Amino acid sequence: MSNTKRRLVFGGLATIATAALLAGCASAPATSSSSAPTASAAANFKPCMVSDLGGFDDKSFNQLGDEGLKDGAEAVGVKPIEVQSAAETDYAPNIDSLISQNCTLIVTVGFALSAATVTAALANPTVDFAIIDDAADNDFDGKTDAPNIKPILFNTAQAAFLAGYASASYSKAGKVATYGGMNFPTVTIFMDGFAQGVEYYNAQKSKSVQVLGYDIKNPDAATFTGGFEANDTAKTTAQNFIDQGADVLLPVGGPIFQSAGAAISDSGKDVALLGADADVYDTFPTYDSLYFTSVLKGIKQATSDVVKASATGDTFDTTAYIGDLSNDGVGIAPFHDFSSKVDSGLQGELDTIKASIISGSIPVTSYLTK
Numbered sequence: 001m002s003n004t005k006r007r008l009v010f011g012g013l014a015t016i017a018t019a020a021l022l023a024g025c026a027s028a029p030a031t032s033s034s035s036a037p038t039a040s041a042a043a044n045f046k047p048c049m050v051s052d053l054g055g056f057d058d059k060s061f062n063q064l065g066d067e068g069l070k071d072g073a074e075a076v077g078v079k080p081i082e083v084q085s086a087a088e089t090d091y092a093p094n095i096d097s098l099i100s101q102n103c104t105l106i107v108t109v110g111f112a113l114s115a116a117t118v119t120a121a122l123a124n125p126t127v128d129f130a131i132i133d134d135a136a137d138n139d140f141d142g143k144t145d146a147p148n149i150k151p152i153l154f155n156t157a158q159a160a161f162l163a164g165y166a167s168a169s170y171s172k173a174g175k176v177a178t179y180g181g182m183n184f185p186t187v188t189i190f191m192d193g194f195a196q197g198v199e200y201y202n203a204q205k206s207k208s209v210q211v212l213g214y215d216i217k218n219p220d221a222a223t224f225t226g227g228f229e230a231n232d233t234a235k236t237t238a239q240n241f242i243d244q245g246a247d248v249l250l251p252v253g254g255p256i257f258q259s260a261g262a263a264i265s266d267s268g269k270d271v272a273l274l275g276a277d278a279d280v281y282d283t284f285p286t287y288d289s290l291y292f293t294s295v296l297k298g299i300k301q302a303t304s305d306v307v308k309a310s311a312t313g314d315t316f317d318t319t320a321y322i323g324d325l326s327n328d329g330v331g332i333a334p335f336h337d338f339s340s341k342v343d344s345g346l347q348g349e350l351d352t353i354k355a356s357i358i359s360g361s362i363p364v365t366s367y368l369t370k
Contacts, residue, residue: 045078047105061299062110107132160190163250167250178214180224182224238263248274257275257276
């Protein structure tokens with residue numbers, strides 16, 4: 001993505017974010033004034049979802065979205081329909097297939113489905129749409145491109161800031177690394193926040209921990225694996241950072257963290273691994289001894305709430321939801337097996353930093369705030 005296009009994306013989405021926050025959208029999506037849908041509304045309600053290429057077993061944001069869909073559907077007493085995408089060319093046909101099955105809410109997972117979601121929403125104005133991790137603003141004018149789409153967004157830079165600070169505190173080599181699947185704002189927002197957290201640690205502690213793979217001043221030079229699959233490229237990318245001496249890795253891009261786990265195991269070195277979106281200690285315990293923490297998104301709860309809101313039969317609230325530290329829409333997981341290995345005062349420092357980020361006294365910039 002060029003610098004020009006990145007600025008357009010950042011500017012457009014920031015406008016949406018600001019408008020949403022001014023409209024009081026900092027809390028989780030409301031399920032409307034009705035506590036439950038009427039029997040007739042529920043009988044006609046059919047919630048559906050389309051995954052991106054990561055699939056619903058990615059142990060990350062597709063899986064969390066799917067769990068949220070199922071939770072919401074169960075709460076209103078209906079059965080959801082899910083369609084998994086195996087290729088980018090599946091996105092539009094998969095959405096169309098759900099429309100043909102009379103889905104009343106279609107949730108699409110990920111920015112890669114943005115264009116297909118907008119096209120379908122414009123062609124089907126009576127169907128409710130929601131998209132996870134994208135503002136559906138393909139013309140970059142700061143507005144969602146269809147009036148029946150609800151963006152579900154997360155300011156994960158704030159949580160990644162905490163993870164970056166903790167990683168810098170833990171690193172014995174003085175080198176940490178972060179890299180992504182592809183160069184999209186919803187990927188680089190993790191990397192950006194992580195690097196800001198390391199930078200803040202260095203300033204507070206008079207240290208010089210390096211961040212490999214991402215430069216705040218030159219984000220277009222960041223490292224990416226080229227996709228969101230756990231494959232040899234993702235493993236080699238992790239291995240390269242291990243070879244450069246990094247002892248903490250934050251891969252951002254669905255299951256690519258699994259390849260990093262394999263690379264660390266093969267290296268025999270003492271390298272800590274961070275997860276993104278979900279607490280990978282729980283969702284993919286294969287490398288549980290390697291997991292330092294995870295940068296979390298409240299995708300499951302937000303999606304469930306959107307499903308329940310759509311089911312009421314009332315006017316669907318399409319105001320963008322933005323999860324951040326203040327509404328527990330983002331956060332970091334426990335240190336699990338690393339609890340005894342981190343500095344005894346670290347958690348207290350993180351609690352103070354979190355409060356300062358929420359109050360605004362520690363600014364954390366991202367495409368949702370610039």
